[in-house]
Amino acid sequence: MPTLDSLADLLEDEIKDIYDAEKQLTKALPKLAKKANAQELKKAFEEHLQQTEEHVARLEQVFDQMGLPARGRKCEGMQHLIAEGNDMIAEADDEATRDALMIAAAQKVEHYEIATYGTLRVWANLLGKPEVATLFEDTLEEEKEADSKLTQIAESFVNQRAADAEEEGEEDEEPRPARATSRRRAVAVHGSRGRR
Ligand SMILES: [Fe+2]
Numbered sequence: 427m428p429t430l431d432s433l434a435d436l437l438e439d440e441i442k443d444i445y446d447a448e449k450q451l452t453k454a455l456p457k458l459a460k461k462a463n464a465q466e467l468k469k470a471f472e473e474h475l476q477q478t479e480e481h482v483a484r485l486e487q488v489f490d491q492m493g494l495p496a497r498g499r500k501c502e503g504m505q506h507l508i509a510e511g512n513d514m515i516a517e518a519d520d521e522a523t524r525d526a527l528m529i530a531a532a533q534k535v536e537h538y539e540i541a542t543y544g545t546l547r548v549w550a551n552l553l554g555k556p557e558v559a560t561l562f563e564d565t566l567e568e569e570k571e572a573d574s575k576l577t578q579i580a581e582s583f584v585n586q587r588a589a590d591a592e593e594e595g596e597e598d599e600e601p602r603p604a605r606a607t608s609r610r611r612a613v614a615v616h617g618s619r620g621r622r
């Protein structure tokens with residue numbers, strides 16, 4: 427285990443950490459895209475997978491510029507974030523609820539990345555490596571965009587679901603099976619109003 431005695435050591439260690447984290451995400455994101463019910467969310471995960479692959483490539487550029495081999499160090503933080511998200515997703519039966527849960531889990535991941543790239547950018551600048559700092563800045567901006575995209579989707583969901591619940595209350599008071607209710611919600615999330 428190398429010792430961390432200087433900012434240069436910290437920078438190197440943190441780059442290895444996020445390199446591994448990004449690689450874990452290239453495996454996790456396709457699974458999220460597959461499980462997402464709302465098309466908009468599915469698309470957001472697919473698009474962020476492409477960006478994540480670019481983040482991996484950008485980090486390889488960083489390793490290259492710093493004269494280091496492109497080698498990661500197991501990022502336990504990301505490992506646990508992904509595991510926690512997967513456990514919760516496995517327990518959510520309702521499609522719209524599962525989508526909301528996946529957004530929450532993905533945003534925790536984005537915030538981890540935002541914190542890391544923000545730190546890396548500052549450290550690289552302090553250590554007189556502005557070209558490397560620019561690469562971190564590029565990724566940082568994309569992580570922030572991905573995070574706000576997820577916020578937008580979450581907000582449109584909440585509104586749609588609230589509207590749907592209200593409509594259901596007005597339409598009839600008949601009790602309906604739980605399954606039918608969740609299907610109606612899924613339809614509302616899609617934005618399709620064909621059935622009504
Ligand atoms: Fe990333």
Ligand SMILES: [Fe+2]
Nearest residue numbers: 536539569572
């Ligand atoms: Fe990301």
